[in-house]
Amino acid sequence: MPQAAHPPSCAKQLRQAASQRGASNQQIARIIHVHCGVSELRAQRLARGLTLKQTADDLNRIAEGRADAPRTDGDQLGHWESGRRPRNNTIELLCEFFDCTVADIGFARSAMSPTNVPAIQALIPRSPQKGFTDTDTLAQQVDAARWSVDRTLTAGTVSATQLDLLDEQVLWAREQYVYTPPAPMIETLLRHLAEVDELSAHRQPAAVQVRLSELVAMLATLVADALMKLGQLSRSQSWYATARNAADDSGNAELRARVRAQAAMLPFYYGPLEAAVNLAREARIICRGRPSATAAFAAAAEARALAKMGDALGADVALRHAASAFEQSGAGGPTDNDAFGFPERRFLLYESGTLTSLGHTSRARRTQDAALRLYPARTGIDPALLSLETAICLARERSAAEACQVAGTAILRITPAHRTPIVEQRAHEVIQALPPGIRDGRAVRELRDILALPPGQV
Template identity: 70%
Template sequence: MRHVSHSPSCAKRLRQEAARRGDTFGEVARIIHDHCAVSLLRAQRLARGLTLKQAAEGLNALGASRAEAPRVDGDQLGHWETTGRQPRSATISLLCEFYGCRPPDAGFWDAGYTCSVAAGPPPSTALDPVGHSLPSPTILRESSSTDSLEQRVDAARRSLDRTLAVGSVSSTQLDLLDEQVLWAREQYVYTPPAPMIKLLLNHLAEVEDLAAHRQPAAVQVRLSELTAMLATLVADALMKLGYLPRSRSWYATARNAADDSGNTQLRARVRAQAAMLPFYYGPLEAAVSLSREARIICRGRPCATAAFASAAEARALAKLGDTEGAEAALGYATAAFEQSGAGGQADNDAFGFPERRFRLYESGTLTALGRTSQARRVQEAALRLYPSKTGIDPALLHFEAALCLARDRSPTEACQLAAATYLRIVPEHRTPIVEERAREVIGVLPPGVRSGRAALELREILALPRGQM
């Protein structure tokens, strides 16, 4: 029979249902073992809602005053839970005392442990098949000497087949994960970054729990894709909050996961998104390099990702003052966007590239090139495309409109627009990246105007604590 280990969230749901019924820990553990296809030892831990680290700390605290008690860490405990291998008698005694159960209830049969169960063969649950490691070649030598070579070879093959079977994840389970990640991508468009990070980390923990076990190649590819998407969103949220080193590290993790998946579109998309960090915080050359690499990975195919990568490259080149390069990249982005048919159902997806986002990048390119009249027309067109429930993109467009006013020698209007835009943003979205865009307006003002009244008022607004706005 094929066993598919469920995620910890399933055990949590069963634990909550059991608590309402008044079930004991032992009853909850048996339910989790039967339903989630995890070993009895893991079921005992999950029945109590403990992480591997918490359980290991509890075991060490229990055995601290005993000379014979072993030291346990989370990795070792996880090894016993997934391989079905028995630790020595002293460890089994400690585990059973900690969980308040008998050895058979934790998947062990240990003659050195005193219990009320009559002697006999190990129960069927003593070696749970979930998570067996691949048998080593010594399995042939360790078999009974009375077995023929053919019997030992067949036994080894059956053990391998069981390992391959229990390591796989059902298509239904993957589909549910896909739905959860898609929902998170849609929520990300308008949810503030701080609470969004907590949600994304919960999804990542579930994906990581599955990816930690041996999986068929097709399943591993999908898990790597989900990891790359979630890690990218975590990196982007950290960037918005101003945690730059952490954001950079998460983008690296996202690229590793995308490369591991082999998904060309995803590999390009993650790099194009990673270019946002150096675009806003420098160096701009890194933004050009990442977005250009993303465009090259797309291999000339006119897709939404190619349009995104080229638009990001154009915006960074324009800010560097490379007019010719920016125009060429923007031209390619426009052609790729028009031919890709981007938009539609991807409008509310953080991994989509609808027209409003394309216009945002086009506006940034034109603004940096000093083509303020064209930029304003693009900004107005883009703002009409945004729904009422959205994130900070409309504010970024208004800040660019303020930059255009500053370049057109209207410093007072520029500062007033930037201040009004900043105050309209809800506090949860008023993150360091928004503050930096508002300060950029002051930075492009002529030196003699930066100390004027309008600029001073904008600085004072940006310096106020959120509660006083």
């Protein structure tokens, strides 16, 4: 018969004592779970000194505005804490709130290898009258069960050296991604993913599985971004979902936020803009106000999407948050040539997009000039996007000939392999920014002719 759970007062004493020793919430939750005999989910709540109602109210505040998020009350939360499994989107919300993994709240699949579970079950006596009355037999069974579990936990197939090599390969891919065209880059990324996926399919120690999930999240994010550049929108969306699942499985809050901020690019360019705002805002919430490159990226992405929606006030507030987080994080430096970095030139790119959409053309053009000076000679499509935003600013200033000339030059200069649908879509926005009455002029016709040329032809 299971041990009766200890009262909340016991958890409170444990929380206070552990807090004085500097223990984290996750460490406190594990102590409460083991000592008090409560579920992992209840231990997470008690580790923070929250009541059922307080937790439910906070969950509802986080879920506000999300179409698929459930409304939570104290009774429901109590059922989940007693073992009833909630829906997957609710589990994701709980993980976000408690800043933990699915396993930390007790809803992950068993860590036991399926092949070992029957063997362990066979060691457990079927009848209380047989075995448990015999001290020697019980001791043997207990020891045998522990040995079986230990074998399962040490059955990982990845050595520390192998894992380090995988990390190096993924880091190399992140650096190559900055300037390599998307089509050949996808082939490289898929080769790395196949290797990581094969290792992930086997039971690994928890620490190894976390690192593998992190690698999958990074690689899947880059695949999704490359597919977006190529105009493969549905595939890109699916890969972003895979990246989010892997990041959430890793429990790495920084990576969970980064994947969502990156995923906001897809609806920013192709719609719906509300989805871009929601993803960027979710990423910012996961960062919990901690200044970091990811927090700056999330706020900048939110500002750019809000500006494109016409929300000038919201965009201005988000851009100020981005600037503050960027300054405090000290972003840049060694991450300059990393696809998962957020150096100054990338921050300025997002600032340019925000100012361009808001119609602050003079400020936007100064920002574009500053950003272009920071890009190395060997790079991807960002300089072309900045030049096209300059052209959009000129179009809004009714300088049609100059706008089309800048846009046409940007298209002709870009490497053919980098001239992907996302670049051409931005070039068409230059024409759309012109007043309707002058969209049939000579300069516009010449720009349309350039866009009609196959990549690599002048």
